[in-house]
Amino acid sequence: MDLFRAPRSLVCALLAVGASALAAVERPNVLFIFADDQRADTIAALGNPAIKTPNLDRLVARGVAFERAYMMGGNNGATCVPSRAMLLSARPLPRIDEKLSRDETWPHAFGTAGYATFMAGKWHNGPGSVGKSFQQARSLFVGGMTNPLKAKINDLLPTGKLSPDRPCPKHLCEEATDEVLAFLRARDPAQPFFAYLAFDGPHDPHIVPEAFPVKYDPAAIPLPPNFLGQHPFNNGEMVIRDEQLLPWPRRPEAIRAMLADYYRYISYLDAQVGRVLDALDASPAGRNTYVVFAADSGVARGSHGLIGKQNLYEHSLRVPLIIAGPGVPAGRRTPALCYTFDVLPTLGKLCGVGAPKTSEGQEFTAVLADPARPARTELVFGYKRIQKAFSDGRWKLIRYPQVDQTQLFDLQADPFETKDLSAEPDQAARVKELLARLEVGLRAGGDQDPLTAATTQPAAWSPPKRVPQPGEKGF
Numbered sequence: 001m002d003l004f005r006a007p008r009s010l011v012c013a014l015l016a017v018g019a020s021a022l023a024a025v026e027r028p029n030v031l032f033i034f035a036d037d038q039r040a041d042t043i044a045a046l047g048n049p050a051i052k053t054p055n056l057d058r059l060v061a062r063g064v065a066f067e068r069a070y071m072m073g074g075n076n077g078a079t080c081v082p083s084r085a086m087l088l089s090a091r092p093l094p095r096i097d098e099k100l101s102r103d104e105t106w107p108h109a110f111g112t113a114g115y116a117t118f119m120a121g122k123w124h125n126g127p128g129s130v131g132k133s134f135q136q137a138r139s140l141f142v143g144g145m146t147n148p149l150k151a152k153i154n155d156l157l158p159t160g161k162l163s164p165d166r167p168c169p170k171h172l173c174e175e176a177t178d179e180v181l182a183f184l185r186a187r188d189p190a191q192p193f194f195a196y197l198a199f200d201g202p203h204d205p206h207i208v209p210e211a212f213p214v215k216y217d218p219a220a221i222p223l224p225p226n227f228l229g230q231h232p233f234n235n236g237e238m239v240i241r242d243e244q245l246l247p248w249p250r251r252p253e254a255i256r257a258m259l260a261d262y263y264r265y266i267s268y269l270d271a272q273v274g275r276v277l278d279a280l281d282a283s284p285a286g287r288n289t290y291v292v293f294a295a296d297s298g299v300a301r302g303s304h305g306l307i308g309k310q311n312l313y314e315h316s317l318r319v320p321l322i323i324a325g326p327g328v329p330a331g332r333r334t335p336a337l338c339y340t341f342d343v344l345p346t347l348g349k350l351c352g353v354g355a356p357k358t359s360e361g362q363e364f365t366a367v368l369a370d371p372a373r374p375a376r377t378e379l380v381f382g383y384k385r386i387q388k389a390f391s392d393g394r395w396k397l398i399r400y401p402q403v404d405q406t407q408l409f410d411l412q413a414d415p416f417e418t419k420d421l422s423a424e425p426d427q428a429a430r431v432k433e434l435l436a437r438l439e440v441g442l443r444a445g446g447d448q449d450p451l452t453a454a455t456t457q458p459a460a461w462s463p464p465k466r467v468p469q470p471g472e473k474g475f
């Protein structure tokens, strides 16, 4: 594929225009692929034998895979929105502007620094902010549930405004991939690029073109090790729309069927990732491009009796994060702790792009140089006012102020969070200490929500006899 000029002619051109242009041309490119609700444990090369992800496996083989990368939480049920705002602005949850109208974003900083910036796919932060972040865009606006086969897409006009909706001619994820490939073909090879490919999947509904050949037998999909028929107590978000996707108690066969569809969707996205990797591999720019794969959140899909991502367990907070590119060691994994909003500050450092004034993420380039190095030492998480959590990587405490419940997990011995140790007498001092550290961490990040509610509700919970159906109020 002749995406770019041959390197030799490029070098000749540079010699003609001088050293300053050479420095600009040698700046690395960025291709950032962002999935929607993809659990960290859904990549074959990272230890899931039930799924086929040959292209993500390729990326794992050529870069560093983060085993402990997290999104910070959400302030409403549609966690996609705050997660994307955190990613693009590199701001912690309590300080984001969901519409990205106040904060300067990292893609904008790349553009100001001389990069060609482009996005295709799911934009979820209000129609006014795409043009403030990217120079070119083919964007999908999402308002609630979507069908990626019936998506509408907008072009970013030279005025910075968006064109009227036009039908997306194929599955949104395939169309967005096409758009990124077209951008790569058409771009000026003398200018570095920052391209952001934001998939609308594997978010439910798990709709994939019928002709896509990969299929999974539900009976062959293992249940999550922390599968439960029902969450053991009221976590404050028991009947939100995502939790109504399956009835209670969750049945093993229904979860296996859901996972089979979910895995098929991930394999379909993996095929799109492969198309982009092939194009980069065939071009001279491929050698000088950081390729990042991450997701805006995980999701429960039967773990802890939950379906959605409105919780602070590992399956919903932890995300895949793979980074490959010039100087990044191949085939390595790292246990370093980071948030998704640390990724763009890291890429900015690697590319010589200065941080926007409002950026607060912590760059972790040291981990990319040596994956044995640590990054953050502790993390706090929040979901609305009803769930807050602390983790130092080994010990994790989740606090539910509205029902006065606390959980303590030893992630080293119990990575699936199945044994709550909070009531063990020999853990009382640890619970007290971690609660204090949780409070300090939340306050430092601007979260003033109380960890003890003025009035509490009963923790016991029974499923409603009838839940709202799709299209009804409350769904």
Ligand SMILES: [Ca+2]
Residues within 6 Å of the ligand: 036, 037, 079, 080, 203, 296, 297
């Ligand atoms: Ca999402």
